[in-house]
Amino acid sequence: MESILNTASIIEGFDQEKYILDEELATVLFLMMKLGKPVLLEGNPGVGKTEIANILANYLKTDLIRLQCYEGLDIHSAVYEWNYQKQLLSIKLQEQSGLSIVEKEAHIFSDDFLLKRPLLQAISGKDKAPVLLIDEIDRADEEFEAFLLELLSAFQISIPEMGTIKALHRPLVVLTSNRTRELSDALKRRCLYHWVHYPNLEKEIRIVEKHLPGIERNLSEQLVLFIQKLRNLKLNKSPGIAESIDWARSLLALGYKELSEEAIARTLGCILKNADDIEMVKNTEYEKLIKD
Amino acid sequence: MPNFSHYSKYGNISEAIVDFGNHAREQELNVGVEETLEILKAAQCGILENLSTFKYTLKSIYCCSEEDQEVFEKLFDWFWEREKLLVKSKTTYKNQSNLHRKTEGSLVMMGKGKQEESSENARNVSGANAIQRLRKTDFSKIEEMESQYLEELALKLWKQMSLRLKRKMKASNRKSQLNIRQTIRANISRGGELIRLHYKDRKKRKKRLVILLDVSGSMDKYSFFLLRFLVALKEHFEKIEAFIFSTNLVRITDYLNTRNLSSTLSLLSLKANNWSGGTKIGASLKTFNEEFAKKVLNGYSTVIVLSDGLDTGSPEELAKELKKIKLRTRQLIWLNPLKGMKGYQPVQKGMSAALPQVDVFRSAHNLDSILELENLLLSV
DSSP: OOOOHHHHHHHHHHHHHHOOHHHOOOHHHHHHHHHHHHHHEEEESSSSSHHHHHHHHHHHOOOOEEEOTTTTHHHHHTEEEEEEHHHHHHHGGGTTTOOOOOHHHHHHSSSSGEEEEHHHHOOOOSSSOOOOEEEGGGGGGHHHHHHHHHHHOOOOEETTEEEEEESSSSOOOEEEEEESSOOOOHHHSSSEEEEEOOOHHHHHHHHHHHTTTTOOOHHHHHHHHHHHHHHHTTTSSSHHHHHHHHHHHHHHHTTTTSOOOOHHHHHHHHOOOOOHHHHHHHEEEEEHEEEE | OOOGGGGSSEEEEEEEEHHHHHHHHHHOOOOHHHHHHHHHHHHHGGGGSSSHHHHHHHHHHOSSSSSHHHHHHHHHHHHHOOOOOHHHHHHHHHHHHHHHHHHHHHHHEEETTOOOOOGGOOOOOOOOHHHHHHHOGGGGGOHHHHHHHHHHHHHHHHHHHHHHHHHHHHHHHOOEEEEEEHHHHHHGGGOOOSSSEEEEEEOOOOOOEEEEEEEEEEHHHHHHHHHHHHHHHHHHHEEEEEESSSSEEEEEEEGGGOOOOHHHHHHHHHHHHTTSOOOOOOHHHHHHHIIHHHOOOOOOOOOEEEOOOOOSSSHHHHHHHHHHHHOSSSOOOOOOGGGGSTTTTOOOOOHHHHGGGOEEEOOOHHHHHHTTHHHHHHTT
């Protein structure tokens, strides 16, 4: 990580991983590594928030540990859990062994019986700091958020039966949120904040071409323009960048050289995933959306 | 190093950063000592090489939301490029005078300033009888003199209600699932034989209460009290989201926090441009669906609409938007103050369009009718 000197080298590294990074985000990632602070990425679904963490791990050649948040997520599925079945068996096996209770207890609460969940994994990395992705934090409960606060400031976890485990290498933490609810100020304060926008026309064309080098400029321009117009339509679910790439891939596979009404009608399912939206777009004239 | 041309007045760049931090704090950005220290630390990593890197650094540390970023952009341009100083100070001044005007205006609108009310229902208030009567008096018939008293009474009763709600919730503590973790720990001293069992209960899902309050002209007399009702609820329900609407919709959750209600009210009137104007329920609900529904509604939320249903918008739109809300909630409650009137029939276009979507249709015209909501709120 010491080799990262400036933002330009990050941009280039990401570029090799097929991710087009703008200077602002590169600065944020640079700071994250230099200051050791978590990054909070917010933005609409499908703007590539999660992908940033993936690419970051690739770029740094380290592990990615992912925690997907959901309502009701608790410590036992996020941090650690004891392997109860194994413990019960072990207790039975030791019945005749003549060990003292203290010894028995020490045995069944040892490392062998500990199931490490993502957060514990992230701080117990031995040789390199991993990237820890805490995805869709807005879906977790507020209690869990409060727990995270503690973890993100001290990078240690205490397990009553074993003591405190402190991180040898601080993980690089990336949090993402779709902003379905506001996160607590305390959590935000501990993070570097970045709002991820949809890419502009030119950037999105570059993204599509990066993933599909064979695509013709004409087609990529047309389809990205179409998608960008869809995003202005106030749909229930706006197409993200992944949808653009999927769509381009589908159009190529079907052998289309340019965007026609027929092409759109056949492949609309690639970009719109909501019945109302499809209905609405079908009723507007494609021509209008293709050209200006 | 960027060209910070006007920095002659500061000794060095650190001082300039600290001063910028002060400005940012005034704009309610996330600026504390720690943040400023971090920026100074980052400055040593080479972020001062060019202006944009410098800007992005400050931005990522000082901002906590998309909105913050907009404020920041303006402030940054102003401070580090020092151009819009004059324009800025003028705007602030204008805003202040605006606030003052609106505050006074809203008081009149909410029936506080009006003196020449018909004396039909005006009586002196004293003793238990009066309390009973006040509880049954329609909000719209309450005189200014009594309103103060009613307010106190209302707050007291609503608080009691909230407290009861809380207690009742606590009482359910069913044992259901075995807590293996605790069970094993507790029974180790018995040689691992599972003698005493420990249980765990399903974690209570926090349910959300979302309230949409109509503050249009026809609701004038009621909205004043109903707003207080919201404040009382807010104190005891953690997860409450409140909105007011007339021709547009405004989120007021954050403003219900302050204890000082009158300042809250003046802030609210500033927020809602059309307080006491016409009503476009359908359009307002549409805004709600587009901007807020995804954030505040989940399958466990209860939505309460407080409105008289006198709509100047299209009933089709209202029905459509209401249906969307209905799909995302557990229960949709519509409280209509007019329902308290004798012989009231929900026949207006708006109301009859809304009714098929509504789970519960009740009145909310006096204290008692609101207290009766207790049972409904219990299940929230």
